[in-house]
Amino acid sequence: MxxxxxxxxxxxxxxxxxxxxxxxxxxxxxxxxxxxxxxxxxxxxxxxxxxxxxxxxxxxxxxxxxxxxxxxxxxxxxxxxxxxxxxxxxxxxxxxxxxxxxxxxxxxxxxxxxxxxxxxxxxxxxxxxxxxxxxxxxxxxxxxxxxxxxxxxxxxxxxxxxxxxxxxxxxxxxxxxxxxxxxxxxSPMLDYSHFISLPLAIHPALVEKLNNFQRSILGASASNVDSDKDESLSEGSMEEIDEAANPSVSVKLPVKEEISVIVKMDNKGSQPEFGIDKSIFIKPKTFHLTVLMLKLWNKDRIAQASEVLQSISSQVNEALENRPISIRLKGLTCMKGSPARARVVYAPVLEIGGEGRLVRACKVITDAFVKSGLVLERDAKQELRLHATIMNVRHRKSKKSNRRNDSFDARAIFRQYGEQDWGEYPVPAVHLSQRFKFDEGGYYHCCCSIPLPEVAQTE
Incomplete structure (x- = not known):
């Protein structure tokens, strides 16, 4: 550039x-x-x-x-x-x-x-x-x-x-x-500071399901899975977007073909022999869909990004045909590799109605930010594939010498949760979210947001 x-x-x-x-x-x-x-x-x-x-x-x-x-x-x-x-x-x-x-x-x-x-x-x-x-x-x-x-x-x-x-x-x-x-x-060494997100953690039922999911894997000692305040790495990495952008590397796991694995929990809330520990789970209070990653390294760029998002509010709602949009999360999918050596595990996103309105709305957002010059050339070429990340080895706190080869054995997890129905949830807003900073509710700090059409409340 x-x-x-x-x-x-x-x-x-x-x-x-x-x-x-x-x-x-x-x-x-x-x-x-x-x-x-x-x-x-x-x-x-x-x-x-x-x-x-x-x-x-x-x-x-x-x-x-x-x-x-x-x-x-x-x-x-x-x-x-x-x-x-x-x-x-x-x-x-x-x-x-x-x-x-x-x-x-x-x-x-x-x-x-x-x-x-x-x-x-x-x-x-x-x-x-x-x-x-x-x-x-x-x-x-x-x-x-x-x-x-x-x-x-x-x-x-x-x-x-x-x-x-x-x-x-x-x-x-x-x-x-x-x-x-x-x-x-x-440079890839300059980390992403912000991202456009569709918050899902606003739904208490979904947050509770994710908490139960983590408890069942980590054991009773992880009953306070969402109390950990060190959430600096909860946001999905660009690695996830890179891998999800290419359909050829996003694999729907054949759960029936997996070899039976007996999961042995220790009393520290981890499975060291499987490479699973608390730090690789996404914090339920930050659960979201990522639309676009951004590098906004000063206040001027943050202000410009806020202006862009606010300026396209009507176009985004037009792409949704001014109707509420809901999604369904079902099953688990692994990015690259196999369940035996998983790196990123996420829940696929299905739009209720299958009309493609959500994808069109996301394209309006992406196109506007690319046009504004706030998206780097490398990121502008990424193809959007909405997904909700649940586990990611990039968040691991332990010091491993070779993070590129880091993985965990997810076969037992897929056997139990591979067809899990996480439920249907409306998407109420689009946020310009800041990484490494959190609001009182535990979700990423919101720099700016635009509302989406609301679901009519029934008496």
């Missing part, structure tokens, strides 16, 4: 408009560039102050920011078009926006100890990519450019200080940082 090549020089940024390149990193130039090639305050607004400034006046260092754009519009259709246009106009590289107090004359910058101070604003989820393992990336940039990188001491702070010996060294360091952040955004 990113164009290749270096960023424009600071001096060029002041003289020509920024070019579009489809990057999720938006360049927002708030100032111009002085004769010394260092960014300065906007010439139109600050020229008077610059001309009258005494020489060698101490000023704040320039601040460079990486920032996406959120656009407002008056109608849903125009709104989506504007969001799409803003995404297409996103510029490769860094947003080089400086502090308003920096004067343009090179003589007005006080150079203390032959050091040129500057700073960049890096969103918290991207900070670790700039550091690298053991500080390797940071050290490499410092060696190549001669610029010292100073990270903030507080976890929630985003301002990274730069100290160089020249304007050119600061420019080179900024270019390297920009490239690293661009690669980080596309």
């Amino acid at each position: 990113f164009a290749h090549g270096s960023l424009a020089r600071f001096s060029q940024l002041a003289r020509r408009p920024l070019r579009a390149a489809g990057s999720p990193l938006r360049c927002c130039l708030q100032g111009s560039v002085g004769p010394n090639n260092l960014p300065s305050s906007a010439m139109e607004q600050g020229q008077g102050a610059t001309n009258n400034a005494p020489k060698h006046r101490k000023t704040d260092s320039p601040v460079q920011r990486w920032r996406p754009v959120s656009t407002q519009a008056s109608s849903p259709k125009a709104h989506l078009d504007d969001l799409s246009n803003s995404a297409r106009k996103q510029t490769v590289g860094t947003s080089i926006s400086d502090s308003e107090n920096l004067a343009s004359d090179e003589n007005t910058m006080e150079v203390m100890g032959e050091k040129y101070p500057s700073s960049v604003e890096v969103d918290v989820p991207l900070m670790r990519f700039l550091k690298g393992k053991g500080g390797s990336v940071q050290k490499q940039i410092e060696q190549e450019t001669g610029v010292k990188i100073i990270f903030p001491s507080a976890k929630e702070e985003t301002l990274v200080a730069l100290e160089g010996k020249s304007a050119e060294s600061i420019r080179k360091a900024s270019e390297r940082i920009s490239k690293i952040l661009e690669e980080a955004v596309q």
Whole structure:
């Protein structure tokens, strides 16, 4: 998605408009560039102050920011078009926006100890990519450019200080940082922060069935299966979506062909010989269907995602023909492999009525987010297959050296629950959910939601 090549020089940024390149990193130039090639305050607004400034006046260092754009519009259709246009106009590289107090004359910058101070604003989820393992990336940039990188001491702070010996060294360091952040955004190492969900945990009967399911497998010691507050890995991984997207790897298990296995529970709520423990079960209070995974690494992208979802409320309901939608969960299915070496176990989703309305509504949602530029290229190619994950080895808390080969023996589970009818449930809303954060009821924190047609209440 990113164009290749270096960023424009600071001096060029002041003289020509920024070019579009489809990057999720938006360049927002708030100032111009002085004769010394260092960014300065906007010439139109600050020229008077610059001309009258005494020489060698101490000023704040320039601040460079990486920032996406959120656009407002008056109608849903125009709104989506504007969001799409803003995404297409996103510029490769860094947003080089400086502090308003920096004067343009090179003589007005006080150079203390032959050091040129500057700073960049890096969103918290991207900070670790700039550091690298053991500080390797940071050290490499410092060696190549001669610029010292100073990270903030507080976890929630985003301002990274730069100290160089020249304007050119600061420019080179900024270019390297920009490239690293661009690669980080596309990297699988940057985890998904949000997702579009269809909440099912709002149905107490379903939650109780899931609790009973876990108790029967883990034993009496797991009677408080839903009391565990460590739910940071409850959300389905992209691995599930990858595997479910291809029908050839989603296997309906032939329960009758499975070899009989006697399940022996221990008193710790686990079956270590089968690779089953409490941590691989999805928490019932977070049970849901996943429509789309998103990487929203700052507040601007979260706000834009909320706008997109709210703007398509009427289109989603039109796809549902303005009628309530209900689903049925029946049986268990394994993604890839066999029940003897299962990795992900989920309940297939059937739309009541079989009209395809739910799939059409989900497509409206997916298309809108792709058009807005908030979906990465890799994720935009995924084919939707709605499923409700029940067990996933990716959530295992134990430290295994080779997680790719991690699995569990699910044959006994499928023998008992392979044809389980979990029931029929209406889908009342669509949520923009935040991973790793939970509301009071135990479900994922809702950043934004749109209602779906309600089932008429009978007297």
